[in-house]
Amino acid sequence: MNWSMTLTLLMPLVLLLEWPQLKALKSKRDKACFVAVWLVATAAMGAEWAGLQLPRPMEIIRVFCAPINAMLP
Amino acid sequence: MGSRQFFILTFGLTVGTSILVTPSGLAATAREDAWLGGLAGYMINLGMAAMYIGLVKLFPGQNLFGMFEKAFGKWAGKAVSLLYFVYFLILAGTLLGNLGFFVTSEVLPDTPIDIVQILFLAACVMCAKTGIVVLARLGELMFPWILFFFMVLILALLPQIEWDYIAPVLEGGLGPVLTAGFHASMFQELIVMVVFVPQLASLRNWKGAFLGGLTFGHLLLVSVVLFSVLILGIEQSANSTFPAYALAKTISLGNFLQRIEGILIALWIMTFFLKTMMLFFSMMQGMKTILGLKSASYAVYPIAVVLLLVAWNTYVNSVYIGEVIQKVWGGYAMIHLVAIPLLTGASGLLRRRMKILSENAEPT
Numbered sequence: 001m002n003w004s005m006t007l008t009l010l011m012p013l014v015l016l017l018e019w020p021q022l023k024a025l026k027s028k029r030d031k032a033c034f035v036a037v038w039l040v041a042t043a044a045m046g047a048e049w050a051g052l053q054l055p056r057p058m059e060i061i062r063v064f065c066a067p068i069n070a071m072l073p
Numbered sequence: 074m075g076s077r078q079f080f081i082l083t084f085g086l087t088v089g090t091s092i093l094v095t096p097s098g099l100a101a102t103a104r105e106d107a108w109l110g111g112l113a114g115y116m117i118n119l120g121m122a123a124m125y126i127g128l129v130k131l132f133p134g135q136n137l138f139g140m141f142e143k144a145f146g147k148w149a150g151k152a153v154s155l156l157y158f159v160y161f162l163i164l165a166g167t168l169l170g171n172l173g174f175f176v177t178s179e180v181l182p183d184t185p186i187d188i189v190q191i192l193f194l195a196a197c198v199m200c201a202k203t204g205i206v207v208l209a210r211l212g213e214l215m216f217p218w219i220l221f222f223f224m225v226l227i228l229a230l231l232p233q234i235e236w237d238y239i240a241p242v243l244e245g246g247l248g249p250v251l252t253a254g255f256h257a258s259m260f261q262e263l264i265v266m267v268v269f270v271p272q273l274a275s276l277r278n279w280k281g282a283f284l285g286g287l288t289f290g291h292l293l294l295v296s297v298v299l300f301s302v303l304i305l306g307i308e309q310s311a312n313s314t315f316p317a318y319a320l321a322k323t324i325s326l327g328n329f330l331q332r333i334e335g336i337l338i339a340l341w342i343m344t345f346f347l348k349t350m351m352l353f354f355s356m357m358q359g360m361k362t363i364l365g366l367k368s369a370s371y372a373v374y375p376i377a378v379v380l381l382l383v384a385w386n387t388y389v390n391s392v393y394i395g396e397v398i399q400k401v402w403g404g405y406a407m408i409h410l411v412a413i414p415l416l417t418g419a420s421g422l423l424r425r426r427m428k429i430l431s432e433n434a435e436p437t
Contacts, residue, residue: 003187007378018371027367033360034371041375044382056386057163058397061405068404072255 004049011042074272076282078209081216082269083286085347087118087261088219088293090168093175093315093341095257095294096301098398100310102253105239107302107310111295113254115288118261122287124414125267126280131421137267137355138362141413144420151363153413158359160409163387164262165352166380169193170388172345178391179318180338190384194377196346201353201373205272208350215343222340223293227300229324229333234303256399259406263287264414268355314391317341353380 015038022031047054062069095114096107103110132140137157142150172193173186181189200208243250266283273279297317301310304323310316321334356376357369388394 001185001188003185003191007191007381011375011378014374018374021371025367029364030366030368030371033364033366034375037360037372037375037379041378041382045378048382048385054382054386056389057166057383058387058401061163062397062401065401065404065408068408069400072403072407 002049004045008042008045008049011038011045014038074206074209074269075274076278078213079266079269079273079279080282080286080289081212082209082347082351083263083266083283084216084290085212085344086263086265086351087287087290088344089261089348090171090341090345091257091260091294092297092344093317094171095260096298096310096316097313099253099257099298100302100307100316102256103249104245104307104311105241105302106243106245106250107253107307108239108295108299109243109250110253110257111291111298113250114257114261115254115291115295117254117258118263118287118291119284121258121410121414122263122284124411124418125264126283128414128418128421129267129270129279131418131425134271136269136271136358136362137264138359139271140267140417140421142362144417144424153417154359154363156413157409158356158363160405161265161352161356161359162376162379163383165349165356166383167387167394168345168349168352169380169384170394172342173384174388174391174394175315175318175341179315187385190381193346193349194381197349197353198373198377200346200350201357201377202370205269205354208347208354212347215347219340219343222336223296225333225336226321226324226340227296229326229330230300230304230320232326233323234300235306236303238303238306239299256403259403259410261287261290262352262406262410264410265351265355268358269351 018034022034025031044054095111099107099110099114128140132143135143138150138154141153141157144150145153169190173190176189177184177186200211263283270276270279297320301316301320305313305316305320309319313319318334318337321337322332324333325331353373353376357372360366360372360376361369387397
């Protein structure tokens with residue numbers, strides 16, 4: 001089963017389920033934060049569904065931590 | 074949250090995935106002295122725990138993210154908090170990948186890895202929605218079973234011990250032992266508990282609970298490493314992906330008590346769940362502090378989706394993750410577990426000193 005497709009298509013349901021709780025908080029900042037995180041999650045899962053290669057976190061860490069790792073045993 | 078619950082959560086965080094993964098790394102580096110490497114890792118973790126206790130004393134009433142803002146200023150503090158958010162995210166995703174790999178390689182080989190991870194995440198999402206206190210109570214329910222399963226494992230393995238396997242002791246000197254201990258200590262992530270100290274009902278016994286959970290967790294870990302060497306021998310311990318699981322598979326008492334490796338799986342899943350949830354709650358707390366939010370519980374589902382993507386893109390295969398853990402993770406973890414806390418403590422001490430000096434310099 002294509003789980004990335006399933007999860008991408010379920011994301012709008014997440015928006016619908018969480019919106020009443022956000023409205024109750026009466027905070028523009030919280031709403032903006034949720035929408036931003038939701039967009040990132042949906043876009044990333046959509047990219048995975050489309051077969052795009054997402055960056056590997058460990059490779060980014062490898063580049064930044066190379067000087068420190070060179071000094072360790 | 075009470076101090077007993079804090080003890081259990083610290084224990085769960087210490088044991089977590091380490092019970093399954095670290096014996097192999099310790100055996101590969103320190104050989105027959107892998108158990109001494111485990112003890113060295115415990116001493117290193119004790120030192121780090123003392124540093125975190127010092128941070129809590131220096132910044133009373135603050136969680137980890139609040140400490141960074143107090144120590145480095147508002148915006149630099151938020152930047153550092155964001156680093157920790159990413160660290161916890163990558164760690165939790167890697168753990169999830171590890172879970173999927175273990176279950177599909179050892180227990181359910183025909184099951185797609187994705188469904189194992191999604192089912193586990195579904196349980197994590199349910200727990201995240203209910204709050205840390207529910208997790209703490211769950212830990213109290215799980216703890217006697219973790220102890221019981223561990224005792225069954227140890228007692229069933231006793232007849233198979235070969236004391237010759239542990240010799241020679243310190244043949245390579247202290248170097249490999251300390252190296253192995255250092256690498257193993259980078260997998261306990263005790264700094265996560267600093268996020269939850271302000272949520273304790275009383276701060277009276279928290280240090281004892283923290284150090285007790287750490288010690289008890291390490292007792293379990295060192296026991297598993299020792300038994301791996303004493304029963305499997307060094308070659309099988311070093312070359313197995315999950316030597317603790319291989320250990321459990323050897324149990325056979327009177328041709329009657331056999332195939333009880335399911336006990337280790339149950340033990341591991343419980344401690345793994347506790348560790349993953351601590352990281353999840355830390356991320357939510359981090360998000361709340363960094364962005365100044367009223368609540369972060371609505372972000373549980375999107376964070377879970379991102380965790381799944383991190384798991385898929387981090388735990389690509391066992392060879393890749395083995396290489397990454399060996400060559401990349403140590404330095405990255407050291408920054409978050411040692412370097413930044415040291416800087417935070419130094420900054421806090423400096424600010425306190427400057428405050429005392431300025432108070433003394435005020436004209437009477």
